Amino acid sequence: MDVIRTTDEMQQISRAGKRAGRRIGLVPTMGCLHEGHLSLVRLAREKADVVVVSIFVNPIQFLPGEDFAAYPRPYGEDETLCREAGVDVLFYPEASAMYVPGHSVTVEERNLSRGLCGASRPGHFSGVTTVVAKLFNIVLPDVAIFGQKDAQQARIILRMVRDLNIPVAIVLGPIVREKDGLAMSSRNRYLSPPERREALCLYRSLREAERMVGEGERSVETIRAAMTAIINAMPLARMDYLEFVDDRTLLPVARIGGPVLVAVAVKFGKTRLIDNIVLTSA
Amino acid sequence: MDVIRTTDEMQQISRAGKRAGRRIGLVPTMGCLHEGHLSLVRLAREKADVVVVSIFVNPIQFLPGEDFAAYPRPYGEDETLCREAGVDVLFYPEASAMYVPGHSVTVEERNLSRGLCGASRPGHFSGVTTVVAKLFNIVLPDVAIFGQKDAQQARIILRMVRDLNIPVAIVLGPIVREKDGLAMSSRNRYLSPPERREALCLYRSLREAERMVGEGERSVETIRAAMTAIINAMPLARMDYLEFVDDRTLLPVARIGGPVLVAVAVKFGKTRLIDNIVLTSA
Numbered sequence: 001m002d003v004i005r006t007t008d009e010m011q012q013i014s015r016a017g018k019r020a021g022r023r024i025g026l027v028p029t030m031g032c033l034h035e036g037h038l039s040l041v042r043l044a045r046e047k048a049d050v051v052v053v054s055i056f057v058n059p060i061q062f063l064p065g066e067d068f069a070a071y072p073r074p075y076g077e078d079e080t081l082c083r084e085a086g087v088d089v090l091f092y093p094e095a096s097a098m099y100v101p102g103h104s105v106t107v108e109e110r111n112l113s114r115g116l117c118g119a120s121r122p123g124h125f126s127g128v129t130t131v132v133a134k135l136f137n138i139v140l141p142d143v144a145i146f147g148q149k150d151a152q153q154a155r156i157i158l159r160m161v162r163d164l165n166i167p168v169a170i171v172l173g174p175i176v177r178e179k180d181g182l183a184m185s186s187r188n189r190y191l192s193p194p195e196r197r198e199a200l201c202l203y204r205s206l207r208e209a210e211r212m213v214g215e216g217e218r219s220v221e222t223i224r225a226a227m228t229a230i231i232n233a234m235p236l237a238r239m240d241y242l243e244f245v246d247d248r249t250l251l252p253v254a255r256i257g258g259p260v261l262v263a264v265a266v267k268f269g270k271t272r273l274i275d276n277i278v279l280t281s282a
Numbered sequence: 283m284d285v286i287r288t289t290d291e292m293q294q295i296s297r298a299g300k301r302a303g304r305r306i307g308l309v310p311t312m313g314c315l316h317e318g319h320l321s322l323v324r325l326a327r328e329k330a331d332v333v334v335v336s337i338f339v340n341p342i343q344f345l346p347g348e349d350f351a352a353y354p355r356p357y358g359e360d361e362t363l364c365r366e367a368g369v370d371v372l373f374y375p376e377a378s379a380m381y382v383p384g385h386s387v388t389v390e391e392r393n394l395s396r397g398l399c400g401a402s403r404p405g406h407f408s409g410v411t412t413v414v415a416k417l418f419n420i421v422l423p424d425v426a427i428f429g430q431k432d433a434q435q436a437r438i439i440l441r442m443v444r445d446l447n448i449p450v451a452i453v454l455g456p457i458v459r460e461k462d463g464l465a466m467s468s469r470n471r472y473l474s475p476p477e478r479r480e481a482l483c484l485y486r487s488l489r490e491a492e493r494m495v496g497e498g499e500r501s502v503e504t505i506r507a508a509m510t511a512i513i514n515a516m517p518l519a520r521m522d523y524l525e526f527v528d529d530r531t532l533l534p535v536a537r538i539g540g541p542v543l544v545a546v547a548v549k550f551g552k553t554r555l556i557d558n559i560v561l562t563s564a
Contacts, residue, residue, distance in 0.1 A: 011447070011449055018300075019303070100444065100445070103444075103445045104391055104441060104445060105390065105392075105411070105441060105442045105444075105446055106390050106392070107387065107388075107389055107446070108387065108388050108390055109386055109387045110386050111386035112386065130446075133446050134445075134446055137447040137449055138447045159387060160387045162382065162387075163382070163385045163387035163416075164387055164416055164419055165293070165416045165419040166419050167297075167419055
């Protein structure tokens with residue numbers, strides 16, 4: 001496995017790979033890798049000849065007061081996990097290589113970014129689209145793999161690729177969960193043992209929504225009340241949002257019809273967890 | 283010469299060219315081609331194996347009330363000029379192919395875009411960076427050629443390429459002028475005969491600045507006064523701006539030292555003309 005630290009060297013490797021006719025697959029990450037990331041690496045392996053994982057804790061997608069400085073960076077473990085997973089190239093740039101002094105260009109999505117996490121974290125998705133556009137230009141992938149866990153992010157990336165005609169195929173990997181159902185996240189390690197137990201309320205509330213729709217319930221109001229009750233029963237949980245939106249437009253819906261993204265964000269102390277499910281009445 | 287109307291077909295042609303090891307050169311235009319554009323095509327021919335000219339009157343870089351609808355579109359003449367110039371591919375997309383309904387992603391430059399034409403035409407450069415990013419992703423050029431006539435645009439494109447790590451080399455072609463010195467522009471055809479005569483004041487004022495600096499003048503205030511007098515002596519001319527800015531940062535300067543971009547914009551009726559020169563004290 002090659003570990004690459006500069007954007008120039010990464011671009012050269014990718015160009016050489018492409019000239020040799022190899023398909024390049026990219027899994028962009030912020031490190032602190034877990035089984036969710038590794039499932040995306042396996043998907044990349046299926047779709048490409050050369051698998052590149054990027055590890056970059058992107059400063060511009062964190063808001064002031066968020067956990068940028070504290071975000072876990074267990075680089076040694078991440079490198080080992082990538083080697084064991086058969087990653088070909090680990091792209092691990094320094095922040096100074098990614099953002100030169102005076103950088104002044106961003107990529108903005110102005111529609112899908114407004115609600116959900118975009119409402120709680122204004123400016124977050126501008127940082128995401130900008131860094132992903134940069135990573136696409138540096139790594140030049142044929143295919144890039146993102147996780148369904150970050151559902152809004154995935155839909156914004158798909159929109160960016162469409163609207164800027166970016167020649168990269170996007171593949172979404174399903175949410176990977178702990179045995180008890182908690183969606184895997186690098187931020188789970190922030191949780192105290194009691195918070196960790198209560199954190200299961202996200203998954204339990206989504207399962208309850210799925211069960212209700214399966215039994216014929218179509219009213220968002222009714223399902224929302226049941227989910228809210230599950231989450232609010234947890235003493236340490238503070239709801240950030242619970243939204244029912246059209247899976248394509250991310251606009252709120254009142255009834256379960258075509259695909260509806262049910263997305264939930266809950267805070268435990270300073271730790272903010274998200275989870276989601278897509279439900280249809282079919 | 284192939285004339286290509288869809289983004290998919292253009293991308294396929296470019297991918298095939300790259301696989302065959304050919305260097306692709308792009309000259310992005312809004313059509314209404316003149317000798318200025320054709321000089322850029324010759325530069326592209328020197329730098330690349332496959333020369334692509336795009337013709338697209340980009341709606342999102344025009345402000346409400348500007349000349350989008352009236353902008354000249356002499357497509358037949360443009361196609362002939364491209365054939366005669368040895369262009370390999372003419373990319374001539376429909377607006378509906380470039381902007382699908384609900385498009386919501388733009389590329390924004392927030393620093394160099396503020397002054398000069400950006401102050402007179404707020405939002406204009408957002409339209410430019412967005413469409414150029416799209417054209418780069420569609421045509422996949424190794425090199426793209428822009429004119430020095432649109433000096434601010436050229437510097438913003440260079441900044442975009444740097445900040446988004448876009449794998450395209452940018453080459454700037456010098457300003458091409460009519461015999462009497464007027465910078466060539468698709469908008470010159472809007473001018474009435476008296477306006478056309480007076481329009482020479484832009485070039486004459488820039489030449490005067492060059493002469494003064496050549497004779498040792500360093501004060502921007504003194505040079506500005508002389509240039510303003512030349513322009514204001516024209517009854518039909520209305521100054522839009524006359525700026526002396528650092529050629530790299532586009533921030534105003536008070537004295538001629540390192541490279542200074544002297545940029546002028548003058549309106550004749552509804553027609554807005556721009557011109558510029560780079561001066562140094564060396």
